Amino acid sequence: MTAAFLFSAITLPLGCLFFAAGSIGLLRLPDLFTRLHALTKADNLGLGLLICGLLPWVESPWQGLKLVLIWLLVLLAGATGAHLVAKRALRGDGEDLQ
Amino acid sequence: MSSALDTLLPLLIVCSSLVPGAAIFLVREDSHLLRTSLNMAGALTKLALVGVMIWGVYHEHDYESRISLAPGLDLVFAADALSVLFVTLSSVLWLVTTIYAIGYLERTPNRSRFFGFFSLCVSATVGIALAGNLLTFVICYEILTLATYPLVAHRGTPEATRGARIYLYYTVGGGALLLLGAVWLQTLAGPLDFVQGGILGDLPATLHGQFQVIFVLLLAGLGVKAALVPLHGWLPQSMVAPAPVSALLHAVAVVKAGAFGIVRVVYDVYGVGLADALGLLALLGALASVTILYGSLRALVQDGLKSRLAYSTVSQVSYIALGTSIFGPIATVGGLVHLVHQGIMKITLFFCAGNYAETLGIHRVSQMDGVGRRMPWTTLAFSAGALGMIGIPPLAGFVSKWYLGLGAIDGGADWVLAVLAASGLLNAAYFLPILYRAWFRPPPEHWPEERIARRRLETRAALLWPPLITATLCLLAGLFAAAPFSPLEWAELIARREYDR
Amino acid sequence: MNGPARLLVALLAAALGGLLLWVLATALAARPEPALAEAAFAALPLTGVGNPVTAVLLDYRAYDTLLELAVLLAALLGIWSLGPPAPAYQRAGSALRAMVAWVVPLLILTGGYLLWAGGQVPGGAFQGGALLGAAGVVLRLAGDPRAGLPGESLQRLLAVLGVGAFLLVGLTVLAFGRDLLDYPTDWSKWLILAIEGAATLAIGATLAAAYVGGRPPGEGR
Amino acid sequence: MNASLPLAVCLPLLGALATTLAPARARALGLIAALASSGVVLWLVVGVWEQGPLRASLGGWSAPLGIALAADGAVAALLAMTAMVALAISIHAGGYFRDPERLRQFWPLWLLLWAALNALFLAADLFNIYVGLELLGLSGAALAALGGGRAALTASLRYLLVGLLGSMTYLLGVALIYAAHGQLDLALLGTRLGPGLVDATALALLSLGLALKAALFPLHFWLPPTHANAPAPVSAALSALVGKVAAWLLLMLWLGPFAAVTQPAAATLLGLLGACGVIWGSWRALRAERLKLLAAHSTVAQIGYLFLFVPLIQGLDPGPERTALLGALLLMALTHGFAKAAFFLAAGQVQQLAGHDRIDALGGTAQRLPATTFTLGLAGVALIGLPPSGSFIGKWLLLEAAIDQGQWWWILPVLAGTLLAAAYVFRVLARAFNQEPTPLHFVTQVRAELPGLVLALLAVAGLGLAAGGLWGLLEPVEIDR
Amino acid sequence: MPAIVHRHWTTVLARGALFSLLWLILAGTDPWSWLIGLPSVALATHASLALSPPRRRRPRVLALLAFIPYFVAQSLRGGFDVALRVLAPRPRIAPGFIDYHSRLTDPAARVLFLDTVSLLPGTLGADMHGQRLRVHAIDTGVDVRPELIALEQRVAALFAREGHG
Amino acid sequence: MRTLALLAALALLASMSLGLIQVLRGPGAADRMMGVQLLGTSGIGVLLLLAVAIEQPALIDVALIFALLAAVAAAALTRRRLQEPPE
Amino acid sequence: MSTQLLYGGAGVALCVLGLWAFLVHRPLLRKLIAINIMGSGVFHLLIALAERDGAPPDPVPHALVLTGIVVAVSATALALVFGRRLDEQGGVPEDER
Amino acid sequence: MTLLLFDLVLIATLLTLAVAALTSVEPRRAVMLFIAFGLWLALVWARLGAPDVALAEAAIGAGLGGALMLAAARRAARRRQRTGGEG
Structure with a gap:
């Protein structure tokens, strides 16, 4: 029972919890935009926590940096994706997204 | 004589028409001279080669060309007395017919195609004659079908294509049965090389039942071309073909191929003894008799000249089968010699019919009044052919019928005499009125369609000479029947070799 | 297809599935030692690469891979022969452009990394090439009608690069009396890397061009 | 190790690369590649003739780890046929495609197709066959769409999809074999396969996939529209070569490595499907209104003939009898390859001159193209199986075996198919005789007409009369891979 | 393009260095890896330069370091916020749009602003027309403008001399 | 740690399956797209956890690819073509 | 063994599902999805077969699957372009539907 | 045990997704599924110790394949809207 394990034992379930929140939000929230909120924010946070929890266990610092890179990419993709969907829905000049 | 020639000669004879034939397809449509030269060169070369072969076979020389197609399947061209008889007939008549056709088809389209297939057709006939086993025979037999189809359809008129189609129905159907029979027989007896006296005699008697069935299959296949009733339906229909084609179909190639095939199967595959023992000869004889009488009766009521000749062919060709069906050397001689004689006579008749049509537009018997005065030479040749057909001595037909009659008595088939007599009477009944009209009725004021004006000759030279030559042959074959190398002598040679084995 | 026919097909498919499951279970129960896997691992040192999958793809069964690249080429040539591409996408807004500006270089970098990594750990030419292709897709989505691909003749060169490198190496060793694609042991690692490099570029270009979906701009009417 | 085996695949591939790279010189480069590929095949055939079956391992790895190529006499013969037909098509295409753009697109795809054909004939590895099949299917579908019309696109798309379905089914079979035996090499598998549910199911799946690609009845539905709507040189290749290779692989599996798995009943079933294909294809060909459609339906029939051999060969032990039947099977395949290619090339000529290929309205066109009509006729003779074509000898041996083994019922489809074929062929040929004026020359366009004519002559005369040599090629060993 | 590359060779170097670092992250320290790495980095740099041509103003490294903790904290807040809203027995939401006029002029800065808005609690950058930003708020009951302004300032600080001055 | 990671992965899988309902339910394409996005992000999580759990560092690369391509589908869904007829 | 059967069975199931859908559905896109899923099923089966219970998995099926994926994606891309071209020409002819 | 459960969830969801994708009439829904x-498949293959294949599937499935299919689906959806018939 090392400190690292304890750390992970906290962050990993927490991360999962946020993922779950994202999923539930997707299901429970009433419209597209609010669902986008849930999707981007909760999942990004969940993934961030997961990655934090995993950092102590990677083989090399390079790999740790790779994990961080992944997280940054997910942030970028999440924000851009949400923006794209929202913009298309807002402008309504595309096909029916609803 | 070198052995290389022994193995090559049959093949060379086949190729002597095949190669020029293939080359003719490529000849420019307007190069008459080149085409004619190719034709004549081929025909003369073939004749020369056949001469060599006659001499060799007479002196018991073996000629055999063998190409392996697959294990157990050889393409064999070989020469025996019987094949030489047929080869000679077809080579001579090819030469004559070619000359005739050159004259007949002057200034018509598609002559390269015509002469190409014409040569193919003769090559196939020669192949049939020289076939050394049943496989080779079947192959050439089918090629003959293919090569004659374009000739029948040559004119391209609706009637021509219809006639060709009917021709095809019969021959392809027959070909399939022949193929089946041949394959079946080969599974029982191995490679079916033609051997005088047959090859099935030594096989166990348990197979005899199958042999009978196979014989019926083969007979059905061969009977189509030989125009045995009820398989004769195509023959009158294919009268639409140009006259040289009709001449070729009736006298040399197609019907003769069928008849020749029957002779081959009976003598050199089954063996005449076995065929007799299995009751197959009786079947053949009955069919032949029926055909003879039926053909004559139908001929009687035809007004179209070529139709009458066509039914006459149906009837006359079956004399060959009839001769074959009687067990005994004399009848064999009769049948075989008729193979030649009928060819010469019938080709004369068709040449003449073609002349009438081409020169004066006469297609019907009823239009022939007094034609003898306008076209005396042609009518003379026609008369020679017709009288020969009836069996008037000393023409060729008399010799055949005489030997058939003798053979029938010798073989104890007396009823055949009745058939012969009845047929002779019928022949007279449908030929003599034509002669009467031609010679003794006054000519009309206008011929139906006079296309060739009378100059020094009554028609084109290329049209006139061939019937005169064949008519002369017809007379000579009767007069000099006993001379060495005459058809009769040759037929006797074959019969001797068959029965004296 | 109407209702009863659908049902029939479904029933047949279900029966087939059952049969296959049963067969699979039987086959697995009576399964012999997978000799091939052991052989593949045993021969690994001779190939100069550490990743067994890469060894299979580019050494033991390199011929399959050669043909596979030819399939890719055939698909591309087929697509080119069908006519001009679909219309391009509208120019991207600034947010997407910013993302693309980051993601595309990263895709290229990762593609190169996978190519490099394939020698030792999972990865390889195809994965790398697929990422390059994806970079093309992203570029086209962001408004570049050519998906970042070069001009026609260069595109053609890229398309044949994979098969070309394979054949070049294969036929060269053949000319020296060896089997086709039988690399000399000392060179094996580097030859494989060279082929993989060419293949990565080819696959990337081909996939991107396939996404463009029509003949390159220089060509044709 | 014989370099001709891998080269037979690599040279067309190289040609494809060259023609892709330099489309402006596609024709010259393509012809060079075609000649070179044919030369290599000649080398290969000579090698087989002199040394018996050849086998080349690739990459320096022997089976089971590596992939091998193998060529026995039958494969050599098929490769030679492929090379000759392909060469003819290559020459013909130069005259057929009037649009240089189309010709540029044609060449690389066509050489890829050729490479796939060679690869498949030489393949000795189950999975390698899968890759080859995909190469074949994709390049084939792309070529078939070169016609550009809606019908051609629809048909090619269906062809592509069916091909995909076929290869997926095939791959499923491969997976099962791998599950049970952990091997992919055919020669090694041949020693391990045996009767049993697993191997039988795998064989069924492999066969199903290949049968789809070979258009074996009743899986032939896709073939007629594809072949009828593709450009003529492509139809020729698809009909003469592509279907043939799939059928050959199927037969090779049944008679070779999977021989221990097959039962007489299964072989009879395959034969029965072949028989149905013969009758159905011939019947539809007879009813077809368009020349190319007729030819396409006839292909279904001709593929069927090949499968009639299976029940006859299946029970035979190696020996002259089996060799004879294999030879006959091969002869049928080769003859059909030549004849059908010639038929399609000729049909393409007719279509180009007339602007359509409706049989009823062909007369004048046929008369104006004597050499093409002659080609149609010769090819037709070979399709019917009339002497002296190779298929006549094939049928003769087939019938002989059927009677000999007491399986006389196989006679019926053969005879029926022959008669129907005669009917549909002469239905076309009858249109060629009418009173149109005749051109002066037999051959009007050398580049477009001559290749087909040569192929037809090969089918009729060459294979019929020189078939004996084929047995020389087959003699050393049976199919054994 | 070559002209730009020459003028801004420092940008090229900087980006090349960045991508080289990324290559190190990906491929580790094996020197042989640069065999593939160098061309990859070159290609990536080329692509990057083509896609976002070098600008005069670049983000300042120190400001970036300062931005990170803020960013992480906001992400955490945002995540918690939305999670709590969602997991509540009755979702506490009152969605609506807010139009916000940004004073950021640099396009890169605006994109960063837009992207980070989406990570702030309760807001989502939905659309952007020039400097007009359309923000979706999950709860219009809460005034998000102060938060937006704060964020905007920090983003502006990232891009030197740019900003609300 | 293996078990912990596995358990976490399992939990993530469950959460993903929930997200899948969104893909199935829709109703609009955008809603489904969000489901796919969720799947991608959670997939990255699962992959990273698995990478630790079954000691397969290559899975991190798989996750990296997921991350790099996460927005492609969204872009492909929302981008419009030139010359497209306005509906 | 159990893992192989479990996942292999899933592969078979995917395969059969894909086959069913391919046969039943008309639209090109659905057919393509079906054939891709069918292919994935086969790939899945192969990958399951490679699993060796603890020992490093058999690389051969993995390589085969990689090859298969490339081929499948090529074919899909080609088929989609076919479909697009067909759309541009007005869709599948009436008599071919 | 956890692993088995994990496997079961993986497989069950995989099959569900396949069924859903195959039975969807609406093209975009089918494609997104x-x-x-x-x-998901990439995930499963990662679990099965086939990271090479998982990498490929992830790159193709999320990148090229998805984008290609989405483009086609959009066309099909538009056609469906126009004709009201099946895509």
Whole structure:
């Protein structure tokens, strides 16, 4: 029972919890935009926590940096994706997204 | 004589028409001279080669060309007395017919195609004659079908294509049965090389039942071309073909191929003894008799000249089968010699019919009044052919019928005499009125369609000479029947070799 | 297809599935030692690469891979022969452009990394090439009608690069009396890397061009 | 190790690369590649003739780890046929495609197709066959769409999809074999396969996939529209070569490595499907209104003939009898390859001159193209199986075996198919005789007409009369891979 | 393009260095890896330069370091916020749009602003027309403008001399 | 740690399956797209956890690819073509 | 063994599902999805077969699957372009539907 | 045990996704389910110790394949809207 394990034992379930929140939000929230909120924010946070929890266990610092890179990419993709969907829905000049 | 020639000669004879034939397809449509030269060169070369072969076979020389197609399947061209008889007939008549056709088809389209297939057709006939086993025979037999189809359809008129189609129905159907029979027989007896006296005699008697069935299959296949009733339906229909084609179909190639095939199967595959023992000869004889009488009766009521000749062919060709069906050397001689004689006579008749049509537009018997005065030479040749057909001595037909009659008595088939007599009477009944009209009725004021004006000759030279030559042959074959190398002598040679084995 | 026919097909498919499951279970129960896997691992040192999958793809069964690249080429040539591409996408807004500006270089970098990594750990030419292709897709989505691909003749060169490198190496060793694609042991690692490099570029270009979906701009009417 | 085996695949591939790279010189480069590929095949055939079956391992790895190529006499013969037909098509295409753009697109795809054909004939590895099949299917579908019309696109798309379905089914079979035996090499598998549910199911799946690609009845539905709507040189290749290779692989599996798995009943079933294909294809060909459609339906029939051999060969032990039947099977395949290619090339000529290929309205066109009509006729003779074509000898041996083994019922489809074929062929040929004026020359366009004519002559005369040599090629060993 | 590359060779170097670092992250320290790495980095740099041509103003490294903790904290807040809203027995939401006029002029800065808005609690950058930003708020009951302004300032600080001055 | 990671992965899988309902339910394409996005992000999580759990560092690369391509589908869904007829 | 059967069975199931859908559905896109899923099923089966219970998995099926994926994606891309071209020409002819 | 449960969830969801993708009439729904299926498949293959293949599937499924299919789906959806018939 090392400190690292304890750390992970906290962050990993927490991360999962946020993922779950994202999923539930997707299901429970009433419209597209609010669902986008849930999707981007909760999942990004969940993934961030997961990655934090995993950092102590990677083989090399390079790999740790790779994990961080992944997280940054997910942030970028999440924000851009949400923006794209929202913009298309807002402008309504595309096909029916609803 | 070198052995290389022994193995090559049959093949060379086949190729002597095949190669020029293939080359003719490529000849420019307007190069008459080149085409004619190719034709004549081929025909003369073939004749020369056949001469060599006659001499060799007479002196018991073996000629055999063998190409392996697959294990157990050889393409064999070989020469025996019987094949030489047929080869000679077809080579001579090819030469004559070619000359005739050159004259007949002057200034018509598609002559390269015509002469190409014409040569193919003769090559196939020669192949049939020289076939050394049943496989080779079947192959050439089918090629003959293919090569004659374009000739029948040559004119391209609706009637021509219809006639060709009917021709095809019969021959392809027959070909399939022949193929089946041949394959079946080969599974029982191995490679079916033609051997005088047959090859099935030594096989166990348990197979005899199958042999009978196979014989019926083969007979059905061969009977189509030989125009045995009820398989004769195509023959009158294919009268639409140009006259040289009709001449070729009736006298040399197609019907003769069928008849020749029957002779081959009976003598050199089954063996005449076995065929007799299995009751197959009786079947053949009955069919032949029926055909003879039926053909004559139908001929009687035809007004179209070529139709009458066509039914006459149906009837006359079956004399060959009839001769074959009687067990005994004399009848064999009769049948075989008729193979030649009928060819010469019938080709004369068709040449003449073609002349009438081409020169004066006469297609019907009823239009022939007094034609003898306008076209005396042609009518003379026609008369020679017709009288020969009836069996008037000393023409060729008399010799055949005489030997058939003798053979029938010798073989104890007396009823055949009745058939012969009845047929002779019928022949007279449908030929003599034509002669009467031609010679003794006054000519009309206008011929139906006079296309060739009378100059020094009554028609084109290329049209006139061939019937005169064949008519002369017809007379000579009767007069000099006993001379060495005459058809009769040759037929006797074959019969001797068959029965004296 | 109407209702009863659908049902029939479904029933047949279900029966087939059952049969296959049963067969699979039987086959697995009576399964012999997978000799091939052991052989593949045993021969690994001779190939100069550490990743067994890469060894299979580019050494033991390199011929399959050669043909596979030819399939890719055939698909591309087929697509080119069908006519001009679909219309391009509208120019991207600034947010997407910013993302693309980051993601595309990263895709290229990762593609190169996978190519490099394939020698030792999972990865390889195809994965790398697929990422390059994806970079093309992203570029086209962001408004570049050519998906970042070069001009026609260069595109053609890229398309044949994979098969070309394979054949070049294969036929060269053949000319020296060896089997086709039988690399000399000392060179094996580097030859494989060279082929993989060419293949990565080819696959990337081909996939991107396939996404463009029509003949390159220089060509044709 | 014989370099001709891998080269037979690599040279067309190289040609494809060259023609892709330099489309402006596609024709010259393509012809060079075609000649070179044919030369290599000649080398290969000579090698087989002199040394018996050849086998080349690739990459320096022997089976089971590596992939091998193998060529026995039958494969050599098929490769030679492929090379000759392909060469003819290559020459013909130069005259057929009037649009240089189309010709540029044609060449690389066509050489890829050729490479796939060679690869498949030489393949000795189950999975390698899968890759080859995909190469074949994709390049084939792309070529078939070169016609550009809606019908051609629809048909090619269906062809592509069916091909995909076929290869997926095939791959499923491969997976099962791998599950049970952990091997992919055919020669090694041949020693391990045996009767049993697993191997039988795998064989069924492999066969199903290949049968789809070979258009074996009743899986032939896709073939007629594809072949009828593709450009003529492509139809020729698809009909003469592509279907043939799939059928050959199927037969090779049944008679070779999977021989221990097959039962007489299964072989009879395959034969029965072949028989149905013969009758159905011939019947539809007879009813077809368009020349190319007729030819396409006839292909279904001709593929069927090949499968009639299976029940006859299946029970035979190696020996002259089996060799004879294999030879006959091969002869049928080769003859059909030549004849059908010639038929399609000729049909393409007719279509180009007339602007359509409706049989009823062909007369004048046929008369104006004597050499093409002659080609149609010769090819037709070979399709019917009339002497002296190779298929006549094939049928003769087939019938002989059927009677000999007491399986006389196989006679019926053969005879029926022959008669129907005669009917549909002469239905076309009858249109060629009418009173149109005749051109002066037999051959009007050398580049477009001559290749087909040569192929037809090969089918009729060459294979019929020189078939004996084929047995020389087959003699050393049976199919054994 | 070559002209730009020459003028801004420092940008090229900087980006090349960045991508080289990324290559190190990906491929580790094996020197042989640069065999593939160098061309990859070159290609990536080329692509990057083509896609976002070098600008005069670049983000300042120190400001970036300062931005990170803020960013992480906001992400955490945002995540918690939305999670709590969602997991509540009755979702506490009152969605609506807010139009916000940004004073950021640099396009890169605006994109960063837009992207980070989406990570702030309760807001989502939905659309952007020039400097007009359309923000979706999950709860219009809460005034998000102060938060937006704060964020905007920090983003502006990232891009030197740019900003609300 | 293996078990912990596995358990976490399992939990993530469950959460993903929930997200899948969104893909199935829709109703609009955008809603489904969000489901796919969720799947991608959670997939990255699962992959990273698995990478630790079954000691397969290559899975991190798989996750990296997921991350790099996460927005492609969204872009492909929302981008419009030139010359497209306005509906 | 159990893992192989479990996942292999899933592969078979995917395969059969894909086959069913391919046969039943008309639209090109659905057919393509079906054939891709069918292919994935086969790939899945192969990958399951490679699993060796603890020992490093058999690389051969993995390589085969990689090859298969490339081929499948090529074919899909080609088929989609076919479909697009067909759309541009007005869709599948009436008599071919 | 956890692993088995994990496997079961993986397989069950995979099959569900396949069924859903195959039975969807609406093209975009089908395609998005197919993309999800691809991602999930990559996950499963990663679990099965086939990271090479998982990498490929992830790159293709999320990148090229998905984008290609989405473009086609959009066309099909538009056609469906126009004709009201099946895509």
